[in-house]
Amino acid sequence: MLQSSLNKILFGILTTMIIGAVACKKDDPSADLQPPRLFKPSGVSVKTDSVSAHITWDAPLRSGGQTINYTAEISTDSNFATTSMSVKTDTTAVTITEDQVALRTKYFIRVKANTYEDQPESKWLNGASFAINGVQIFLPIRETELTENKATLRWRITPGLTDIKLAVKGGTSTTHTLTADELSTGMTSFTGLVADTGYYAEIFAGTKSRGFLNFRTGAPTVYSTILNPGDDIAAAINNAANNDIIGLNPGTYDAGNTSFVLMQKTITLKSTSNDPTDTKVNFKEFTLRGNGAGIKLYGIDLDGTPSGALYFINLTGVAADAELATYTQVIVDNCKVHGAATSFMRANRGANAGDYKMDLIKVNNSIIYNVATGLSYNCFHLDKLEFKTMQVTKSTFYNVGQALASSSTVLINMPSISFDHCTINNLGGKDKYVLMDANANPVRFSITNSIVANIPLPNATVQATTIRANGAGTSLSYTNNNHFKLTNGKTTADLAFPTSNITMIGNNTLDLGWTAETNVFYLPQNSILRTVSSTGGAIGDPRWTY
Structure with missing residues (x-):
């Protein structure tokens, strides 16, 4: 009996000791610090610039300030089946340069602490991926200089350049050795390219890459007919069928006193060279008549001066102004338009608001000047026209009438009007609201990344x-622009902008020295305006940044 009691007591003591030992082990923070965990680095991060990647990490928490050696490895394989590069260092950082890795290639990084005294090496710690893009001296390709079979490449003039490698994407490259003339001008052209095909170009100084471009040639154009100078362009346009594409070989075409009449049809008029400097049309007027009428113009210098043009584009009914009409679209791309005394586009002849309808008005990469000089209409005179969208991009306007745009009659559907990356100089008169007059008509209107100067x-x-x-629901935006010399013509006070329904951020008032007579608008090389767009680039029509 006594022995049984003693056994129970001893069993209880032993159990208590075991539980205590387990509890002590659990509470001891050093119990789980196996050597690899004690010296494992943490917090691997990487920062890149155009020519290098700077990789850093945190020393192990319990290294006690001791000098530990590390190994950093990079690989194009996230599983590190193969290693592209391995570096040993006694610091918590390593820098990889463009000379050590392939450019524009995705690499993965991992780091470990090496053996230290009685501590074995740590486990690997994986970090973020990175790529080094290299120096970029190529400038964006001008839209006018990329056609179906030709591309002109431009770059910042840089010492030591030697050649350009050009290849169809995924194909074998060919090498073009840069000539002395190309090196001095910073440009070269490649001809004989395949239409609607992606290409890759890379420029070198010896073996070092100094820039790269991806671009795609234009889709091939299937012309309904191609004209030569001396052909009757008015007859060709007026007799064309709906959706015809008329090509113009380089030269000058004269309409005399005959207007181009688009009677219930939409046609395309396009220079075969896509170059407005070598293809010119002297016009009287493009008259859009009735349902289905529209016009698309590409790569042409359009001059109304010889014919005494009043309107560039004029909308009306088949037989009378007051007819209802649903038009298709107006597109002006890579053109010069000048010499129309009354308006660039008149679309207010309907008897009532919305009698005339149109989906799209688009002007891109064009120069419009000496238009609406009679000061009787606005450049875009769109009152009563019910349209969905007007997009004006990468274009220049100067000496263009009493106001830029108007859509002042109340419509059922709210139009959207935008000017982006435009250069606008010398306009305004007749006491008009010079940039936009929507009056009580709801409108979404924006001017962004643009330069506006010399008003009125x-x-x-x-x-x-x-x-x-x-109008109720109106939304206005005037952002990332530069404007100067804007007054009402009566005082020297600056013009005001609306105080409601408008977003105004990122605007500047830097005077570039332009006057009413200025007709070239290049930005100074070191101008801050080359860096203040919504994407960090230049503002204004991009053609003036080259």
């Missing part, structure tokens, strides 16, 4: 506010 025209006056738009 000499000896003219405009309203003290640039925009009138007070």
Whole structure:
């Protein structure tokens, strides 16, 4: 009996000791610190610039300030089946340069602490991936210099350049050795390219890459007919079928006193060279008549001066102005338009608001000047026209009438009007709201990444506010622009912008020295305006940044 009691007591003591030992082991923070965990680095990060990647990490928490050696490895394989590069260092950082790795290639990074005294090496710690893009001296390709079979490449003039390698994407490259003339001008052209095909170009100084471009040639154009100078262009346009594409070989075409009439049809008029400097049309007027009428213009210098043009594009009914009409679209791309005394586009002849309808008005990469000089209409005179979208991009306007745009009659559907990356100089008169007059018509209107200067025209006056738009639901945006010399012509006070329904951020007021007579608008090489767009690049029409 006594022995049984003693056994129970001893069993209880032993159990308590075991539980205590387990509890002590659990509470001891050093119990789980196996050697690899004690010296494992943490927090691997990487920062890259154009020519290097700087990789850093944190020393092991319990290294006690001791000098530990590390191994950093990079690989194009996230599983590190093969290693592209291995570096040993006694610091918590390593820098990889463009000379050590392939450019524009995705690499993965991992780091471990090496054996230290009685501590074995740690486990690997994986970090973020990175790529080094290399120096970029190529400039964006101008839209006018990329056609179906030709591409002109431009770059910042840089010492030591030797050649350009060009290849169809995924194909074998060919090497073009840069000539002395190309090196001095910073440009070269490749001809004989395949239409609608992706290409890759890389420029070198010896073996070092100094820039790269991806681009795609234009899709092939299937022309309904191709004209030569001396052919009757008015007859060709007026007799064309709906959706015909008329090509113009380089030269000058003269319509005389005959208007181009698009009677219930949409046609395309395009220079075969895609170059407005070698293909010119002297026009009287493009008249869009009735349902289905529209016009698309590409790569042409359009001059209304010889024919005494009043309108560039004029909308009307088949037989009378007051007819209902649903038009298709107006597209002007890579063109020069000048010499129309009354308006670039008149679309207010309908009897009532919305009698005329159109989906799209688009102007891109074009120069419009000496238009609406009679100051009786606006450049875009769109009152009563119910349209969905007007997009004006990468274009220049100067000496263009009493106001830039108007859509002042209340419509059922709210139009969207945008000017982006445009250069606008010398306009305004007749006491108009010079940038936009929507009056009580709801509108979405924006001017972004643009330069506006010299308002009003000499000896003219405009309203003290640039925009009138007070319809319910109106949304206005004036952002990342630069404007200067904007007054009402009566005082020297700056023009005001609306105080409601408008977003105004990122704007500058740097005077570039332009006057009413200025007709070239290059930005100074070191101008801050080359860096203040919504994407960090230049503002204004891009053609003036080359």
